[in-house]
Amino acid sequence: MVTGRQVESGAGPIRYGMVGGGQGAFIGAVHRIAARIDGEFELVAGALSSNPERAKASAAELGLDPERSYGTFAEMAKAEAKRPDGIEAVAIVTPNHMHWPAAKAFLEAGIHVICDKPLTSTLADAKKLAAAVEKSGKLFVLTHNYTGYPMIRHAREMVASGTLGDIRVIQAEYPQDWLTEKVEDTGSKQAAWRTDPKQSGAGGSTGDIGTHAYNLARFVSGLELDSLAADLDSFVAGRQLDDNAHVLLRFKPKGNEPGAKGMLWASQVAPGNENGLKLRIYGTRGGIEWVQADPNYLWYTPFGEPKRLITRGGAGSGPAAARVTRVPPGHPEGYLEGFANIYAEAARAIRAARNGGKIPNDVVFPTVQDGVEGVAFVEACVRSSKKNGAWTKL
Numbered sequence: 230m231v232t233g234r235q236v237e238s239g240a241g242p243i244r245y246g247m248v249g250g251g252q253g254a255f256i257g258a259v260h261r262i263a264a265r266i267d268g269e270f271e272l273v274a275g276a277l278s279s280n281p282e283r284a285k286a287s288a289a290e291l292g293l294d295p296e297r298s299y300g301t302f303a304e305m306a307k308a309e310a311k312r313p314d315g316i317e318a319v320a321i322v323t324p325n326h327m328h329w330p331a332a333k334a335f336l337e338a339g340i341h342v343i344c345d346k347p348l349t350s351t352l353a354d355a356k357k358l359a360a361a362v363e364k365s366g367k368l369f370v371l372t373h374n375y376t377g378y379p380m381i382r383h384a385r386e387m388v389a390s391g392t393l394g395d396i397r398v399i400q401a402e403y404p405q406d407w408l409t410e411k412v413e414d415t416g417s418k419q420a421a422w423r424t425d426p427k428q429s430g431a432g433g434s435t436g437d438i439g440t441h442a443y444n445l446a447r448f449v450s451g452l453e454l455d456s457l458a459a460d461l462d463s464f465v466a467g468r469q470l471d472d473n474a475h476v477l478l479r480f481k482p483k484g485n486e487p488g489a490k491g492m493l494w495a496s497q498v499a500p501g502n503e504n505g506l507k508l509r510i511y512g513t514r515g516g517i518e519w520v521q522a523d524p525n526y527l528w529y530t531p532f533g534e535p536k537r538l539i540t541r542g543g544a545g546s547g548p549a550a551a552r553v554t555r556v557p558p559g560h561p562e563g564y565l566e567g568f569a570n571i572y573a574e575a576a577r578a579i580r581a582a583r584n585g586g587k588i589p590n591d592v593v594f595p596t597v598q599d600g601v602e603g604v605a606f607v608e609a610c611v612r613s614s615k616k617n618g619a620w621t622k623l
């Protein structure tokens with residue numbers, strides 16, 4: 230089996246910086262690993278913490294030049310834009326409320342942006358950010374990393390080709406258990422900001438993991454959401470944001486197809502679940518099922534026929550999966566490689582922009598518009614739940 234992961238050549242690695250992601254952070258380290266898997270990026274600058282001392286210590290641990298360790302993202306954007314060897318892209322891995330001001334600073338400095346999800350903490354900021362991206366002409370990549378998994382790419386290809394027929398039912402879920410107790414009161418940095426509406430936004434589990442499930446449902450199905458009915462709970466006493474969400478979904482009709490219906494469950498208080506992301510899609514001709522904990526496999530059932538297992542790199546998987554596959558079947562690829570695929574797609578787009586060319590048609594990554602959709606989903610869930618689950622338009 231020949232893998233298809235494409236690495237672009239030309240003028241060395243892409244110089245990038247990072248905002249956030251210093252000591253005590255989780256997702257920053259994931260971004261750094263993903264960025265270097267294919268050798269396409271080199272981290273050369275950072276504003277790694279809002280705490281100056283922690284920022285300096287974090288930069289030293291990563292081997293950054295002290296002169297390129299900055300106290301604020303604004304200082305970093307201004308200084309790097311002036312350097313002949315300045316960064317070409319920035320990875321923003323801060324809490325949600327800082328995504329918009331940081332992205333704005335770098336876009337205005339002429340620097341491409343790679344940003345963690347959700348896009349922003351409010352829909353108003355999301356819309357302002359989308360306008361800023363359009364005005365800047367720069368690339369904006371949102372790291373909904375599950376869209377980088379090979380079998381998710383294959384599932385998307387199956388739906389688009391009509392293999393499942395007209396889509397009728399979509400079920401997405403993402404349960405965890407790490408917030409079953411009030412760990413935000415124990416000094417957990419990750420729990421503290423995720424349960425703080427000033428930093429996270431209006432949604433708790435809906436924003437943190439519900440947006441992943443929602444994005445994946447839309448990415449694979451190719452459908453747009455029309456309206457939803459949400460029942461949100463904060464089961465842990467004193468918690469300010471939701472830690473469990475049940476959401477009914479109505480999708481817009483596509484072509485001659487009737488509008489599909491769906492269900493989404495996001496929970497961070499479900500004991501026994503670590504990162505239980507699942508997606509099931511059913512159409513008039515068949516159904517598929519994918520489980521993030523076992524990502525190299527996709528179950529496909531043609532109507533009236535036995536269930537079939539499609540494996541990453543094996544018989545049945547197509548070119549969309551092969552292009553983002555690195556190793557032969559039987560050697561698992563997972564979370565870090567899927568994340569790295571988003572960075573590899575970003576690298577191809579940045580190199581095309583660097584050379585004044587057009588982004589290749591097969592480059593796929595979540596955009597700022599996907600981010601706006603995600604924040605709109607969160608705020609619609611909150612509005613619906615406050616109205617006792619009333620059907621609510623995005």
